[in-house]
Amino acid sequence: QQQVKQSPQSLIVQKGGISIINCAYENTAFDYFPWYQQFPGKGPALLIAIRPDVSEKKEGRFTISFNKSAKQFSLHIMDSQPGDSATYLCAVKDNYGQNFVFGPGTRLSVLP
Amino acid sequence: DTGVSQNPRHKITKRGQNVTFRCDPISEHNRLYWYRQTLGQGPEFLTYFQNEAQLEKSRLLSDRFSAERPKGSFSTLEIQRTEQGDSAMYLCASSPGSFVDAGELFFGEGSRLTVL
Numbered sequence: 001q002q003q004v005k006q007s008p009q010s011l012i013v014q015k016g017g018i019s020i021i022n023c024a025y026e027n028t029a030f031d032y033f034p035w036y037q038q039f040p041g042k043g044p045a046l047l048i049a050i051r052p053d054v055s056e057k058k059e060g061r062f063t064i065s066f067n068k069s070a071k072q073f074s075l076h077i078m079d080s081q082p083g084d085s086a087t088y089l090c091a092v093k094d095n096y097g098q099n100f101v102f103g104p105g106t107r108l109s110v111l112p
Numbered sequence: 113d114t115g116v117s118q119n120p121r122h123k124i125t126k127r128g129q130n131v132t133f134r135c136d137p138i139s140e141h142n143r144l145y146w147y148r149q150t151l152g153q154g155p156e157f158l159t160y161f162q163n164e165a166q167l168e169k170s171r172l173l174s175d176r177f178s179a180e181r182p183k184g185s186f187s188t189l190e191i192q193r194t195e196q197g198d199s200a201m202y203l204c205a206s207s208p209g210s211f212v213d214a215g216e217l218f219f220g221e222g223s224r225l226t227v228l
Contacts, residue, residue: 004154034216043116043203043219044155089154098209099168100145100217102154 003027006090006103013110019077021106023090026071032093033066035075037086038105044089048075080110114138116220118204124226125194132190133223137206144187145217146179147203148172155203161187162209194227201225 034049063076117136147155163184181187209215
């Protein structure tokens with residue numbers, strides 16, 4: 001049973017544009033919502049994360065928006081750069097089992 | 113570099129053979145996780161350890177899979193009688209988490225398994 005869904009599956013953005021990736025989850029027993037960035041052949045690396053007590057968190061060009069009632073959170077990348085081209089993975093952490101469940105990923109391509 | 117280290121990075125084996133992967137977590141990280149990732153998919157949870165105790169195993173982890181973390185430091189993941197469906201990237205991650213809070217995950221670069 002898939003608990004985490006991501007959209008879109010792939011995204012192409014022009015340099016300088018805004019990239020928006022969405023994540024939706026089913027279970028309410030999650031307490032930590034990270035986004036990971038993964039380059040081909042590499043392991044995922046934490047990009048930014050949010051806890052459910054805030055609705056938005058910004059770090060540089062990256063922003064997470066969190067909607068607890070809709071059980072959705074999104075990643076916004078401002079001024080997208082070709083170096084941002086990667087797969088972006090959202091995840092949720094189960095506050096009971098302490099396990100992390102990942103979405104299927106969104107492949108972002110930023111054109112120069 | 114004091115990040116999570118995984119070995120070997122690549123392994124090609126014939127169906128039916130046994131393989132073992134090793135993960136050295138970040139020093140003093142209490143938690144260690146194993147995930148499996150296939151092409152175009154997100155990582156799928158396999159198991160995790162809190163120190164040397166294996167606290168949770170996914171139903172994906174058949175009886176051909178076994179993981180150990182004998183002294184709460186490095187961990188090994190063994191796959192017996194490999195099948196072609198086992199071909200994937202095996203990712204290890206560690207975190208400074210306690211029993212109460214998992215903390216952030218820090219991933220290694222993975223061990224890619226190809227079963228012929």
